[in-house]
Amino acid sequence: MSAATSASILLHRGDLPDNVTFGGSIAVDTEAMGLNPHRDRLCLVQISAGDGQAHLVQILPGTASPNLARLMSDPSVTKLMHFARFDVALLQHTLGITVAPVICTKIASKLVRTFTDRHGLAQLCRELLGVDLSKQQQTSDWGAPELTPEQQAYAASDVLHLHALWAKLEALLHREGRRELAQACYDFLPARARLDLLGYEEPDIFAHRA
Template identity: 75%
Template sequence: MTSAPTSSEGAITLHRDDLPDGLTFNGSVAVDTETMGLNPHRDRLCLVQLSAGDGTAHLVQLRPVSLGGRGYDCPNLKSVLADPGLTKIMHFARFDVAILQHALGITVQPVVCTKIAARLVRTFTDRHGLAALCRDLLGVELSKQQQTSDWGAENLKPEQLAYAASDVLYLHALWAKMDSLLEREDRRALAQACFDFLPARARLDLMGYEDPDIFAHRA
């Protein structure tokens, strides 16, 4: 376990290979991932970020055996992500759920997704990215400079750690805003139905049903 310097966003703790014994989350946990690419069958899951919404980000670096790591042998992390009593707050959960289920062999639920919520209630704009939502709803500016950096590196740079942490440190506050908007617009039940479907949607994507989408009508 390595404690990185406290950033302007919050405290960052880097864990190698798994979460430590005894670290628990209650009620909900913000979750994000960093990978070598966007194809779960080809591209390695490198980092999983978690936050309890308390200003601290826990980053789990999943190192391959070739780098002295344990691969995806991370029982503590798997237990948290698969806990049916713990709500996972994500942004673009469709991808994160798919890569986590594929790499770790677990079912990730229950899940809520701020991107789906934004698309349901912010129909006056097409800006549904995390940076745009944090700026518009929380007044927080997120840097995306490290988004396409090498997440498979053995030693991640402080700038990478800060970027990765920022993707989970604000999700609790953002979800609170989105949940309120869903209630206001009477779309909370519809959103919940979408969230409940995410593990199945991820399995369909992994089976190759992303394109063509089985829900699309084609002659």
């Protein structure tokens, strides 16, 4: 199954429109110029309510995105992410907000799929959903003024299946008795992101080293 099959992709420049509404749970992903949030700017935020529609918000340098910031910090809206630690840090740094509540499918996979070290989004979608995600555009230039149709399709694919993926992983968490532990990890993610932004990736303050 192709990740972009029958998907509706809406591209917004600068911010979400005022009239866009979502339910209580949204899938979120980001694209940036690199992996250092202090150096590499946020370029794109992808959002889906799990309804086959993806909203892509192209972040414009020097321009505020108040509607996006309100959504990302709304305590009544759960944000589903894969490797949320990075996305939360990037969004908090760029938008000046606290991103919560958050659920991370990568953390869920690591808690219950201990028989493998393959926890990437593409692997999980293939193994749990039978969906093949193309990663060809992963390292393309996300800061380009105009995004290609291929970039847009790739960006959308990273959020279109997160609701279904989380449903599978949450069932496994309940089966293994680790749903409460996963929630404790998710509740800590905004603070973990702040620690990362302060440079506490290394040294790890939780490690037993002098």
